[in-house]
Amino acid sequence: MTTTTFIDPLILAFAEAVRLELDDLSAEEIDDLTEGLEADLSDQAADAGAPSLGDPAEYAAELRSAAGLPARETHGAKFESVTASWRGVRAATGRVIHSNPAVASVARFLASLRPVWWIARGWGLFMGVQAVFLSRSIEHLLPRDIIDAAVLIPLLILSVQWGRGKWMPRPWIRVVRVLASLAAVACMLLFVVVSVEAARYTDVGYEEPVGLSYNDNRITNIFAYGPDGEPLHDVRLFDQYGEPISVVNGVESNQYQEMFTMDDRAFALVPNYSAPDGAFWNIYPLRKAMVNIGTGSVDLNQPAVDVDPPFARVKPLQGSQPSPASTPDPGR
Amino acid sequence: MDTTQLLKGVLDVAVLAVIRDEDGYGYDIVRRLRAAGIDEIGDASVYGTLRRLYAAGVVSTYVVPSDGGPHRKYYGINNEGRSMLAAQRESWHAFATTMSDLLDEKPAPKTARIRTLGEKA
Numbered sequence: 001m002t003t004t005t006f007i008d009p010l011i012l013a014f015a016e017a018v019r020l021e022l023d024d025l026s027a028e029e030i031d032d033l034t035e036g037l038e039a040d041l042s043d044q045a046a047d048a049g050a051p052s053l054g055d056p057a058e059y060a061a062e063l064r065s066a067a068g069l070p071a072r073e074t075h076g077a078k079f080e081s082v083t084a085s086w087r088g089v090r091a092a093t094g095r096v097i098h099s100n101p102a103v104a105s106v107a108r109f110l111a112s113l114r115p116v117w118w119i120a121r122g123w124g125l126f127m128g129v130q131a132v133f134l135s136r137s138i139e140h141l142l143p144r145d146i147i148d149a150a151v152l153i154p155l156l157i158l159s160v161q162w163g164r165g166k167w168m169p170r171p172w173i174r175v176v177r178v179l180a181s182l183a184a185v186a187c188m189l190l191f192v193v194v195s196v197e198a199a200r201y202t203d204v205g206y207e208e209p210v211g212l213s214y215n216d217n218r219i220t221n222i223f224a225y226g227p228d229g230e231p232l233h234d235v236r237l238f239d240q241y242g243e244p245i246s247v248v249n250g251v252e253s254n255q256y257q258e259m260f261t262m263d264d265r266a267f268a269l270v271p272n273y274s275a276p277d278g279a280f281w282n283i284y285p286l287r288k289a290m291v292n293i294g295t296g297s298v299d300l301n302q303p304a305v306d307v308d309p310p311f312a313r314v315k316p317l318q319g320s321q322p323s324p325a326s327t328p329d330p331g332r
Numbered sequence: 333m334d335t336t337q338l339l340k341g342v343l344d345v346a347v348l349a350v351i352r353d354e355d356g357y358g359y360d361i362v363r364r365l366r367a368a369g370i371d372e373i374g375d376a377s378v379y380g381t382l383r384r385l386y387a388a389g390v391v392s393t394y395v396v397p398s399d400g401g402p403h404r405k406y407y408g409i410n411n412e413g414r415s416m417l418a419a420q421r422e423s424w425h426a427f428a429t430t431m432s433d434l435l436d437e438k439p440a441p442k443t444a445r446i447r448t449l450g451e452k453a
Contacts, residue, residue: 007402032383035395036405040359044375047363059376066343066380067387 011041014053021060024072024171033063057084072171114163122159124184126152127191141191159184211248211281219247221269222284223309229316231309234272235284244282266291270304285309336372343381345420346370348390348413355408357396358382382407390416 015037022030045051053059064071097107126143129151143149161167162177212219222245224232237245247269260267267288271280287304291297339346350356350364361382362375385391390413397403409417 029383032386033379036358036403037379038402039357039398039404040362040375040379042402043359044362062374062376063380063383066340066377067383068380 007038007042008045008051010051010053011038011045014051014056014059015041017056018060018063021057021072022063025069029069033067033069055084057087115160118160118163119156120188121163121181121184122152122156124187124191125155125159125180128183128187129155131187131190211246221247221286221307223311224284225311225314227317227320229314229320231285231311231313233285233306236279236282237284244279246279246281247286248281268298269307270298272304339370339373340377342424343373343377344385345417345424347378347381347385348409348417348420351391351407351409352414352417355406357404357406361407385413 015034018037019030019034022033025033041051041053061071063069097103123141126148127141130148143152158167159180162180168174168177222235222237224235224237226232239245268291269286270289272283272287273280275283285307288307289298289304290302292299346365346368347361350361350368356364358379359375362378365371365373365378382391386393386407390410391407392410393405393407395403395405
């Protein structure tokens with residue numbers, strides 16, 4: 001017998017691959033089957049002149065069947081051939097990559113980014129779980145409460161462990177890992193689509209709802225003039241449906257609008273609470289009341305006063321009789 | 333005829349036979365089998381068979397380290413193994429005789445038996 005003083009790396013790799021194929025067995029069974037395998041393969045290689053190693057999966061299957069052990073669990077023939085061809089593709093890809101130094105360095109760089117993918121996968125799964133099981137919108141990237149965190153953190157840990165090849169006691173978990181990865185990618189794509197849609201919606205069509213606008217300009221007050229060109233007071237306006245027109249959100253709003261300062265005093269446009277139907281904001285022109293700058297609230301003890309109109313008067317309509325006096329017409 | 337299929341049934345006894353006189357390690361046993369003319373069998377089948385024999389308690393094992401190289405796992409037949417080998421040798425001879433008689437197409441009385449077997453099959 002020749003004493004082998006070193007083991008061919010090919011043989012080491014082959015023996016390791018065979019053990020991987022047996023990894024559903026107990027450690028003792030694997031040991032029984034493969035202890036001394038390197039020595040046997042080395043001797044065989046020495047006899048043959050060169051290592052003639054076949055497919056580790058086939059070799060492992062032969063070991064099993066001769067030892068009277070069950071075939072690999074959950075590995076149907078179809079699955080077996082799929083994994084075998086996948087291994088073939090990986091091996092071929094590996095050869096191509098390593099034969100070109102530039103490609104190899106890019107591949108090493110990408111390989112160093114694998115942890116990023118593990119985190120992304122965990123995150124994608126989190127978004128999926130959020131959407132499917134927690135009935136929450138997928139567009140939330142960050143956990144918002146303890147439930148989210150309780151989902152996210154275990155998924156991140158699971159994904160990283162899977163990435164490190166841990167936590168896969170059964171071979172079929174590899175299939176689960178592939179499915180989970182696909183689902184995570186799908187969730188991430190969905191997230192991107194939803195985010196882009198939301199951004200576009202915000203950019204173009206969505207604004208804080210305002211009461212009234214004209215040509216994209218906010219209308220804060222309305223001044224009406226009668227046929228004689230004189231300003232009208234306490235005019236009530238309705239749209240084509242009979243709805244009172246308001247420059248704020250809702251004619252019954254309690255929110256004061258349109259603060260402005262004048263001569264170091266702050267004013268706000270205020271509703272007219274004399275409206276019998278509660279449509280306080282439907283009486284134009286709105287008047288102004290002084291705002292207490294300290295509290296930011298309207299001083300209700302001060303009576304509201306008229307706002308200066310943009311024009312003192314406008315040209316009367318043709319054929320209209322100018323009013324004898326310039327006293328304002330109440331309009332009703 | 334595919335001798336590989338035939339061998340599968342008798343590999344146990346073949347392996348026991350080649351370590352009857354001397355312990356051997358895995359590939360050593362493969363070599364002995366091949367030297368004896370059994371060369372259609374894969375080495376993994378032999379190693380698997382050794383494991384099965386070990387699990388059945390008919391061989392014992394021990395590991396021999398080598399200088400700087402991989403250690404070797406030796407298999408030796410024990411008393412249970414020898415009894416098993418003896419019993420299987422008897423069964424084999426009986427079976428082989430039957431098969432030989434069957435296949436050699438001996439005259440009259442045996443022909444009748446063949447027909448009966450043929451009908452059953």
